[in-house]
Amino acid sequence: MDLEFNIESKKENSNSKEKENKLITDYSKFFSLRNTTPVQVTPIELKSFVVSKDYYQFGAGVPSHLFFPIKGLKFQFQYVDETIEIEEDNLGTLQQYSQLPGFPKLIEWLRELQKRYHGLDSYDTEGKEWDILLTTGSQQGLDVMFKVFLDRNDSLLTERYSYGGMFALSQPFGVNTIGIEMDDRGVIPDQLQYVLKNWCTLHRDKKFPKALYVIPHGQNPTGIIYDLERKREIYNICREWDLLIIEDDPHFFLQFENPMNEKGHRILEKSFLKIDTDDRVVRLDTFSKFLSSGIRMGIITCSKKLMPIFNLEVTCAIFHPSGLTQAMLEALFLRWGYEGFENHVKRVQDILIQKRKDAIENIEKHLKGLVTYRVPNSGLYLWLKLNNVDCSLTFIRDIVFPRNVLFGLGISHSPDRNVKSPYIRVTFSYLEKEDGDVAFKILGDCLRSLNGNNNIDQDKKTVSVNDKSSSSKPHQPLILQLQFHQQIR
Amino acid sequence: MDLEFNIESKKENSNSKEKENKLITDYSKFFSLRNTTPVQVTPIELKSFVVSKDYYQFGAGVPSHLFFPIKGLKFQFQYVDETIEIEEDNLGTLQQYSQLPGFPKLIEWLRELQKRYHGLDSYDTEGKEWDILLTTGSQQGLDVMFKVFLDRNDSLLTERYSYGGMFALSQPFGVNTIGIEMDDRGVIPDQLQYVLKNWCTLHRDKKFPKALYVIPHGQNPTGIIYDLERKREIYNICREWDLLIIEDDPHFFLQFENPMNEKGHRILEKSFLKIDTDDRVVRLDTFSKFLSSGIRMGIITCSKKLMPIFNLEVTCAIFHPSGLTQAMLEALFLRWGYEGFENHVKRVQDILIQKRKDAIENIEKHLKGLVTYRVPNSGLYLWLKLNNVDCSLTFIRDIVFPRNVLFGLGISHSPDRNVKSPYIRVTFSYLEKEDGDVAFKILGDCLRSLNGNNNIDQDKKTVSVNDKSSSSKPHQPLILQLQFHQQIR
Missing domain, CATH: 3.40.640.10 (Type I PLP-dependent aspartate aminotransferase-like (Major domain))
Incomplete structure (x- = not known):
């Protein structure tokens, strides 16, 4: 440094x-x-x-x-x-x-x-x-x-x-x-x-x-x-x-x-x-x-x-x-x-230290062993690898989001969209500690529901993260324009 | 209508x-x-x-x-x-x-x-x-x-x-x-x-x-x-x-x-x-x-x-x-x-009527017979044809602008730049009557200096609007980027 x-x-x-x-x-x-x-x-x-x-x-x-x-x-x-x-x-x-x-x-x-x-x-x-x-x-x-x-x-x-x-x-x-x-x-x-x-x-x-x-x-x-x-x-x-x-x-x-x-x-x-x-x-x-x-x-x-x-x-x-x-x-x-500008920057940095601390306390509380991550020393984001998930998009979409929790998705950050990504991005700068407590608990529950169950019965449509149609082949991205048009109709 | x-x-x-x-x-x-x-x-x-x-x-x-x-x-x-x-x-x-x-x-x-x-x-x-x-x-x-x-x-x-x-x-x-x-x-x-x-x-x-x-x-x-x-x-x-x-x-x-x-x-x-x-x-x-x-x-x-x-x-x-x-x-x-919006629009229109009146009084005072134009009933602009000028760009650049007066140039409004345009555009909404009095007088003086003198001696470089290098062939546009780079050097 x-x-x-x-x-x-x-x-x-x-x-x-x-x-x-x-x-x-x-x-x-x-x-x-x-x-x-x-x-x-x-x-x-x-x-x-x-x-x-x-x-x-x-x-x-x-x-x-x-x-x-x-x-x-x-x-x-x-x-x-x-x-x-x-x-x-x-x-x-x-x-x-x-x-x-x-x-x-x-x-x-x-x-x-x-x-x-x-x-x-x-x-x-x-x-x-x-x-x-x-x-x-x-x-x-x-x-x-x-x-x-x-x-x-x-x-x-x-x-x-x-x-x-x-x-x-x-x-x-x-x-x-x-x-x-x-x-x-x-x-x-x-x-x-x-x-x-x-x-x-x-x-x-x-x-x-x-x-x-x-x-x-x-x-x-x-x-x-x-x-x-x-x-x-x-x-x-x-x-x-x-x-x-x-x-x-x-x-x-x-x-x-x-x-x-x-x-x-x-x-x-x-x-x-x-x-x-x-x-x-x-x-x-x-x-x-x-x-x-x-x-x-x-x-x-x-x-x-x-x-x-x-x-x-x-x-x-x-x-x-x-x-x-x-x-x-x-x-x-x-x-x-x-x-004054430098003082503002210092205050922003101090807020981020606190926000990161809050986020990490919640992660350690709810996600121990379920995720792998590096403690960041800059920026706004935590980049979490979901240990037992190979496609965060289908996992978040089908299991977590129905429970009213949403994070950034690894695939959004990849130049190659024909791959699966196990990552999620969490904006800790925007996260209130109490909300994080709720959200990470839900994420933990969802992850635990998969644990030791990674090769879950392919016919069980309830756990679609591992179901045949979504994760057994590379994620097939949909097209934004089509989506928009569909919303209109 | x-x-x-x-x-x-x-x-x-x-x-x-x-x-x-x-x-x-x-x-x-x-x-x-x-x-x-x-x-x-x-x-x-x-x-x-x-x-x-x-x-x-x-x-x-x-x-x-x-x-x-x-x-x-x-x-x-x-x-x-x-x-x-x-x-x-x-x-x-x-x-x-x-x-x-x-x-x-x-x-x-x-x-x-x-x-x-x-x-x-x-x-x-x-x-x-x-x-x-x-x-x-x-x-x-x-x-x-x-x-x-x-x-x-x-x-x-x-x-x-x-x-x-x-x-x-x-x-x-x-x-x-x-x-x-x-x-x-x-x-x-x-x-x-x-x-x-x-x-x-x-x-x-x-x-x-x-x-x-x-x-x-x-x-x-x-x-x-x-x-x-x-x-x-x-x-x-x-x-x-x-x-x-x-x-x-x-x-x-x-x-x-x-x-x-x-x-x-x-x-x-x-x-x-x-x-x-x-x-x-x-x-x-x-x-x-x-x-x-x-x-x-x-x-x-x-x-x-x-x-x-x-x-x-x-x-x-x-x-x-x-x-x-x-x-x-x-x-x-x-x-x-x-x-309130409609009232504002009405006031804007009334201001434009006054501004147009001011501009036209000055034009009639200083440019009678020198320009041809249509009195506009909308917008911000007067579009003047300079009667004895075939290329407003060279005329304005070489004769009028040196006297601290500038107008919009016809060529800027043409899809085909390989032509000469006798037009200038005057933004009357922005014109103060006193300034117009000065500016149109100068324009009139410049136009009169050409009058009856349209085929001015080609060697006289002082009246470059009609000199061989500029108006006897279609205007050759320069390139913006080159201009900028030249400014830098």
Whole structure:
């Protein structure tokens, strides 16, 4: 584990010769077909689309400020005594179209945040230019990644278990996701190397991957953290094979067992962005998991060279995230300052420690011997292996859910859906201790009903987890659209 | 012009035999390839992803409400005396993940709004089910339309001049946009029929179109309105050739010269949705042009059969629009009620009448004989033909913009960029009379400097609008990405 507090500059390996050799100056080899069909527009047209007070500008298709409905807006924030009133000028700004990367003061504040946590130089340092761009959360960050980099039948390497929303997104895009085996430090470097070296024999029908998608801290669903050494091994393999790294890091601030610095704040692991010497990391942050998910706001951080195309994709898709959300975050962060932000993060971590403790007490009480799990030191999730179940989907669906208890299902986190998964995911951040007491007891009862009875009579339809129709063959996924249509009829 | 107030039921042609024959029950023929690669997920997994209080649900990947930063929120709205405070329960809701179609009370209110204005039956009427879905504005509505319906090299029919953001979006999607000639009542039916009949000779390299994209009221950029008769003609041609109609209608409420009803509210034209007997209209609404653009909120309205795939696309792209915006609109609309909403619309229309008057006085003062235009009775725009200019882009760029005046450019509204356009678009809603006085005077001076001098000495680089390099050949568009990259370097 990395014990330094990460406000130092990104200078690692800066003297190595390799760095000069691998710096990506032209990303076009990674681009999707859609990205090679650029939008045709002249600079003067670009100017004519946006509101400006620098000249008489009547080109932009904007409403009059006289139409705006909000004439007053006041927030009360956690850990802030006074009520914060949004000024009249800002009320106008938040109700009118604005421009990416986002509200200037908010962007400035967030650039400094990224600098502090990811060891970046000033964003406009010559030769090391980077920048941020606001999105409506990391889900949109992913939509942009797929649009910009990945064509139909392109391949994306992922962790063996990973974020379900990414797999769901990959399917309409027609992108192959190939999971790499993990241990409790993340993707196993030898496995990654093996898959890449033997690509043409293992995956000869699929295009060679362009990127590795990775969730490095509080990994979803396993809760593990990639330590620095593991990150460096993975990074070097991605350099060797010239892969981009899409670092989706929603739980970065949820590393709740790391050692503390002198100010009592936990020292967070170095991100892939922090060790990135080649500009091959595109980092996705979101406020969803440690602040608020409903406000829908996230950040893309990467080399400034990629920003124009990301900016174009976000603009074409939504113009920009809600001005109301931007104004709220701007007011909150400027009032909190970085110290207030760090205090909030510390409180969130402390809450998670308590929530995890509550969950584990209940698991030990009700599920001893029935499940196998690793105590997570980050993130929101417990990843439980059901010891005597080979398909958690059928077990939960047919036995547990009828008793009004539901958990996340292993299959949702697998790139390969033609397998059975014995895992369930429990969001302990959302779990009230009393509810957990009830829910885990029910889960325990259901599991015990199977115990020693794993090869239950195949004809007994009551215990369908092991019945012939469901678990004796790989799980056959149904189709979302059909399901929806069926609901309608 | 249609004089009835449109709260009646959608019953037109309901007795005709044709209706039964043309009702679309299966949309798969319109679907894109990405849409035929459905997301694989079982119903129990769908349940496990979302927050529910109906059972013990610890599957969803959600933060604790203890992390949420907003503990108080107060709005003051136009035309409402008291301050509206968002209740604690709603504060929790708006800061947590929520589900599409959107916040229940807001959705209920908006369904009723759509019913009133578009003559729909109750949304769950058997055999006539329709619904709405929130988006972050119509730009996202378009992103969804392209994703769901249009593949690379598919074709989309548009108006001869149309919304620039739609053309920009079509390019990365690789979709052909073919503009149909218009008069001051919209797309000319004979022209539409001609293009469809002769598709294989006129456009043999392009796939037959799947849809017509149309902006029926306050058309962007021309400001015209399709009257009911014209709509019916267009609609019948779309029936004949089995095309979907994407009705993008941001200026529906900006019909500011229509006759009034007994309550003093203007009677709005029937929309394409209102005359739709076949479920072939997908309607996009937005709050951007008559309420606020910065809050980023729009609505898709169409047959309920299409909702699952639209829901899936919005969910995969952004999960849902900002809860802060949803809560704000819910509070506003529930307080205003439909009468308050209609009063707001009336005030907006009255402002536009004044703004148009101001703009036209300035045009008549400074541009008499130099421009040709039609006085618009809806929307935000004046569409001016510069009488002695054949390429407004080079003229504005080289002669007018150096004098600190900028307008929208005709070429931005053309599906074919290899042409010259003599038009400019002026957003009169955004124009202050004094500023217009200055800006139109400068435009007039610039135009007069050309007058009688149209074939100006080709070597005189000072008047580059007619110089050899720019206007003697079709305008060669530059590439956005290159421009951006150049800015970076």
